[in-house]
Amino acid sequence: MKTSFKALCAGAILGAASLLPAQAANMVLVNVDPAGIGFNDPTPATPVGGNPGTTLGQQRIIAYSRALQLWGSVLKSDVPITVLGSFSPLPCTATGGTLAQAGAWNGEINFKPGIPVNTIYPSALANAMAGIDLYEGNPASPDGALIDGADIAAFFNGNVGTPGCIEGSPWYYGLDSNSPADKTDFLNVFMHELSHGLGFANWVNEATGVRAAGLNDIYMTFQKDLATGKLWSQMTGAEIVAAATRDGQEVWVGPNVTARAPSMLDRVQMLTITAPAGVAGQYDFLGGASFGSVPTSAAFTGEVVAALDAADAAGPSVNDGCSTPFTNDVSGKVVIVRRGTCGFAVKAKNAQLMGAKAIIIANNAAGTGPMGMGGTDSSVTIPAISVGTDNGTALIAAGSFTSAGFTPHPTRIAGLASDGHLRLYAPTAVAVGSTASHWDVVAEPSLLMEPFNTVLLEASHNVDLTVSLFEDIGWKTEISLAGCGAGSGTRGASVTGEIYAAPIFICADNAATKGDFQSCTVQHLSNLRNAGIISGVTKGTLGVCAANGK
Ligand SMILES: [Ca+2]
Ligand SMILES: [Ca+2]
Ligand SMILES: [Ca+2]
Ligand SMILES: [Zn+2]
Numbered sequence: 001m002k003t004s005f006k007a008l009c010a011g012a013i014l015g016a017a018s019l020l021p022a023q024a025a026n027m028v029l030v031n032v033d034p035a036g037i038g039f040n041d042p043t044p045a046t047p048v049g050g051n052p053g054t055t056l057g058q059q060r061i062i063a064y065s066r067a068l069q070l071w072g073s074v075l076k077s078d079v080p081i082t083v084l085g086s087f088s089p090l091p092c093t094a095t096g097g098t099l100a101q102a103g104a105w106n107g108e109i110n111f112k113p114g115i116p117v118n119t120i121y122p123s124a125l126a127n128a129m130a131g132i133d134l135y136e137g138n139p140a141s142p143d144g145a146l147i148d149g150a151d152i153a154a155f156f157n158g159n160v161g162t163p164g165c166i167e168g169s170p171w172y173y174g175l176d177s178n179s180p181a182d183k184t185d186f187l188n189v190f191m192h193e194l195s196h197g198l199g200f201a202n203w204v205n206e207a208t209g210v211r212a213a214g215l216n217d218i219y220m221t222f223q224k225d226l227a228t229g230k231l232w233s234q235m236t237g238a239e240i241v242a243a244a245t246r247d248g249q250e251v252w253v254g255p256n257v258t259a260r261a262p263s264m265l266d267r268v269q270m271l272t273i274t275a276p277a278g279v280a281g282q283y284d285f286l287g288g289a290s291f292g293s294v295p296t297s298a299a300f301t302g303e304v305v306a307a308l309d310a311a312d313a314a315g316p317s318v319n320d321g322c323s324t325p326f327t328n329d330v331s332g333k334v335v336i337v338r339r340g341t342c343g344f345a346v347k348a349k350n351a352q353l354m355g356a357k358a359i360i361i362a363n364n365a366a367g368t369g370p371m372g373m374g375g376t377d378s379s380v381t382i383p384a385i386s387v388g389t390d391n392g393t394a395l396i397a398a399g400s401f402t403s404a405g406f407t408p409h410p411t412r413i414a415g416l417a418s419d420g421h422l423r424l425y426a427p428t429a430v431a432v433g434s435t436a437s438h439w440d441v442v443a444e445p446s447l448l449m450e451p452f453n454t455v456l457l458e459a460s461h462n463v464d465l466t467v468s469l470f471e472d473i474g475w476k477t478e479i480s481l482a483g484c485g486a487g488s489g490t491r492g493a494s495v496t497g498e499i500y501a502a503p504i505f506i507c508a509d510n511a512a513t514k515g516d517f518q519s520c521t522v523q524h525l526s527n528l529r530n531a532g533i534i535s536g537v538t539k540g541t542l543g544v545c546a547a548n549g550k
Contacts, residue, residue, distance in 0.1 A: 026483065027068035027081045030150060031061070038087030038158045039064075049174015050509035059173040060087050060158075060186075066175050066505065067190040070460070071198065073501035074467060074492030076478040076485065077128035082150040083197070090157035092165040099166070099184070102154040102193035103201060108134050109215065119233075120217035121474070122199045124151040129474055152197030154190065175509060177458040184453060191459035192448055195466050199473050200449055201437040202232070206244035206430045209237025218473050222254040223436060226419060232436075244435050245428050248442075251421035254472025257465055260495050261422045264464060265415045266444045267408035271300060271360075271387065275402045279394055282409060285360070285385045286370035288441065291345040292359075295383040297405030299358040300334055304403050306396045307335040307351060314342060319396055321347035321361075324354060331355035334403060336387075336395055339364040344384065345375035352382045359384045362392020372427075415443030422465070425451050439465070448497075461502035467493045479534065484545030486538045500528060504546055514547070521546045 033039045041057040053059035064085055072081075084105065090098040104122035111121070111130045127133055137149020161170025161183075171186045172179035179185035202219040203212035211217075216233040223232040225243040231253075232240055243250060252258070270282035287295040308318050308327045315322025321337030335356040337347050344361055351359040359382060363371050369388040387395070395401065417423050423440035431451075438451040446454040447464045467477060477492035478485050479500045493499050507520035525539045525546075534542070 026077055026079070027072040027083060029061070029064060029068060029083055029085050030146060032084055032086050032147065033088055039085065041087070041158065045173075049172070049176040049178055050506070051173050051175050052509075053173070057087075060156075063173045063175060063186050064154075064190060066460075067187060067194055069505060070191065070463075070499055070502060071194055073480055073505075074463075074477050074499055075128070075198070075470065076476040076480075076492070077124070078131055079127040079133050081124045081127070081152065081198075082146070083194070084147060084150045084153040084155075086155040087158040088155070089159040089165075090155065092157060092159060094164050094167050097160075097166055098157055099160060100154065100156045100189060100193050102152070102196050104197050104199070105150045105153045106135055107203065107212070107217070115474075116216070116218065116221060116233075118215050119221065120203050120212060120215050122151070122197065122201075124197065125199050125218075125474055127151070128476070152194065154193050154197060156186070156190070156193075160184070175460055175505075177460040179455070181455065185457070188448070188457045188459045189453055191463060192453070195449060195463070195470075196437065198470065199475070200466065200469060204232070204240060205432055206240065206435045207432045209239075209241040211237070219437070222252055222472055223424060224251050224253045224421070225249060226251060226417060241430075244426060244430050247426050247428050248417060248423060248440070250424040250426040250436060251417045251419065252424055252439075252469065252472075253421055254469060256468040256471040257422055258420070260468050261416065261465060262413050262420070264496055265413045267410070268412040268414045269297075269406040269444075270409050271385070272404045272407040273304075273395070273401050274404050276398065279398045279401050282407065283387055283391050283395075284370055285387050285406075286372060287383070287385050289344065289348075289373035289375075289384040289386075291373075291375055291377050291380045291384070292348055293381055293383045295358070295385050297407075299383050299405075300360070300385065300403055301405035302334060302357075302403060303400065304334040304336055304360065304395070305330055305400045306398070307337050307354070307356070309350075316341065321350050321359075324350045326350070326354045332357060334358045334360065336360040336362060336392065338362050338392065338396065339371070339386075343375045344373040345377040345380055348380045348382060348384045349377055352380060356382060358382050360392075360395075361386050362396060363387070363389040364392075365389055415440060415447075461499050461506075462497050463493065463499065464497040467497055468495070479528075479542070481542050482545045482548060484541060486534055486542060490534055490538060494533075500533060518543075518547050 031039045039057050039061050043056040045056045045059050051059050051062050053062045106123035107120040108126035111126050111134050135149050137145030139145040141148035159165040169184045172183035173186050203217040220232040226249040271285045272282050273280050307321050307330055309323045311318050312323055319338045320341050322342035335351045348359050370386040424436050425438040425440050434451045439447045439449050441450050448466050479490055479492045503524045504521050511517035528534045529539045
């Protein structure tokens with residue numbers, strides 16, 4: 001069967017295909033950009049971050065190829081994985097638009113005994129498991145067999161950062177995961193997007209509950225809803241729609257992720273009140289408001305007061321922070337107010353006008369926890385966090401109390417649900433293509449497969465729990481270089497996601513001569529052997545392959 005991935009639009013393919021040489025392992029870029037555009041853009045560029053390209057098009061191809069090399073060095077497949085790539089313009093405006101569209105291009109079912117029946121696998125994984133190219137493509141298709149039979153499509157918006165298109169965050173094409181803050185790290189983003197195409201995504205539409213071709217997919221068989229105790233593969237479409245927005249209750253039950261996540265994630269940060277005794281303790285909170293500065297522990301340390309304001313038309317309670325001036329002095333202090341009547345950003349702006357250094361907003365429906373806070377006001381500079389309704393009631397009643405800022409909870413892990421499994425992204429407003437096919441944003445430190453790019457990612461050498469999820473859905477890993485595999489039993493990445501071959505690619509970036517490259521490579525392979533990751537024989541084999549591949 002053939003199933004086009006939901007996030008992609010076949011109309012986005014432009015021009016004739018030109019096949020580039022195979023990558024180090026076996027992931028192949030099919031450049032579908034027309035002459036002079038995207039990957040073929042001749043605009044001069046200055047080499048950056050280990051990327052030696054001297055035109056925009058060259059830098060794009062080099063960075064794109066590095067991501068293919070990195071995944072190719074980790075995942076085991078005897079079948080080339082073909083990736084349709086484009087850097088042509090995608091729809092956008094000055095402030096928003098599409099950064100990238102990526103996903104599996106074909107799916108396969110029932111290709112081998114012993115796998116779940118009538119369950120879609122992305123073709124890259126299915127081919128690897130079957131050991132053959134299960135669908136070579138239809139030569140009569142409008143784009144030809146090569147494109148029709150490809151495994152992954154990854155289209156990037158070549159216009160990002162130019163006037164009229166997501167201005168202010170152009171792509172950074174360095175290979176070192178060291179993007180300046182005002183640019184978007186392409187290698188990190190592409191490692192993320194390729195992961196979707198390799199299997200980090202389900203095939204069901206969370207807004208409608210409609211399954212691709214009416215079938216389950218392998219990813220869904222590891223998605224569990226804690227409210228009903230059902231796997232997504234066991235649910236009706238209506239049940240899937242309901243589950244998709246149960247924030248905090250959708251989890252991944254694959255054994256590799258479940259075993260490794262706890263040791264890779266930090267403990268949950270809690271708002272910590274030290275006095276008076278009646279309210280002392282640790283409180284759950286949420287940051288991540290769409291206005292104000294990033295909440296820091298320091299900003300929420302010190303005296304906290306319940307702000308008092310008029311009971312008036314702007315806000316009928318004296319704790320809602322909807323009116324200025326406040327009737328008590330909050331200057332230099334943290335304030336706490338109640339959700340309701342006026343917007344979150346309005347409350348924050350009022351607190352700021354009264355001289356507060358930070359704001360806590362308490363939820364207002366009985367029994368509910370901290371909430372995400374939307375709203376925009378670029379003049380708000382103080383940070384905001386939220387707390388749950390009942391906690392907020394106690395804190396506001398206390399009137400004034402002392403905070404020690406954020407401290408880690410003794411046991412709870414950031415990103416894990418109450419049952420110990422890693423949470424999937426399930427915001428209360430469904431985001432089709434994003435919901436469930438990412439980790440929840442509450443995971444800390446942030447993971448490659450959270451829905452938003454974060455500055456601390458280093459996908460040039462570490463992909464954290466992504467490989468563990470791949471192993472859960474059936475991928476085998478094996479360190480390989482320049483098309484030579486280390487042999488079965490040798491992992492391609494550590495259990496913490498460190499890509500074993502990555503330093504050798506960096507050797508290649510930095511070496512002035514072939515001799516420099518060989519000595520750098522041998523040094524790294526010796527490190528892997530000394531760490532017990534590869535054998536002495538494998539060290540020799542990979543060294544020869546790497547030298548030939550340079
Ligand atoms: Ca194929
Ligand atoms: Ca009021
Ligand atoms: Ca996070
Ligand atoms: Zn994504």
